[in-house]
Amino acid sequence: MDWRLLHRRCPRITPAGLIDTLRLARHLKTTTGNGLAHLVAHHGLAEQINTLAADSQPHRALWDTVAAAVLLTTLIDRVWPGQPTIGELAAAAALRIEGNSQPAAEGQPPLTFE
Template sequence: MHNQPWTAARLVAFDLEGTGSQDREDEAILEVGAVPLPGGRPDVQGAYDSIVNPGRHIPRRPWSPPGLTNDVLASAPSLEHITPELTALLDGAYIVGHNVHVDWRLLSLRCPGIRPAALIDTLKLARRVHEGKRSLTALLDRYQLTDEVTKLVGGQPHRALWDAAGAGLLLGKLLGDLPGGGALTVAGLRDVAGSPLGDDGEHPVPLF
């Protein structure tokens, strides 16, 4: 597997929205979005998203995801209810995301049974390719992908499925601008865009 083209990996773009790191160990997941990337392209038919009932009142903050009010969240399923579907999508996969270690920190805290093969960070890759602004929305604008993301999954920026699809589309564009990126192997993708799964930098499951 490690010598095959990077598109041969089981890639899944992922994003979540949470209450914020200021909640520390009490931080809750409010929404998840996952988009498989067979052959390196988003598969919208296989996408999954869900809002999540945090089980408590969530104060509104400037960075709160748009539309995720307490009234909306109160009717959502619990995280325990959707964990089996998340696990089926993400366990053993190469999870792709923008600044992915932030999402992984909360996901691994709340769903410790999910064990991906690797984390692939489009922000890390963007730092190799571009100077200047590296936010997801700025990069999608740069590559003229913003409208395409919306056409694919609907919604808006800073919602989980939209951001996940955006990261999935961005991955191929960034690799296209990386010298030799189009010919990368699975191992090469991990080398240029991999992010550690644990604080010790070790991967909890074999990569290949």
């Protein structure tokens, strides 16, 4: 998702955190390209994405969203041998959201990326 666009259109949305696929790809240090289309091609994901978003194409919301989701799971599988904790994922790829501090519901620990 493009956080800047989402925040501009829906300023009241306050996620606990954001995971950046570009940061995760850079963590792997396997490619110099940084665009979504380049990363999809580099990891051989285009056919899978085109199947999942059959009526869409690159640079359209559906295709780009599916591509980001498929790329995220692919990158996670390549970085960690098992399922990472949210802390491990955040350490590798989190984006800070300034001024976004909401209290947790009563009895629920806060979600932090510290």
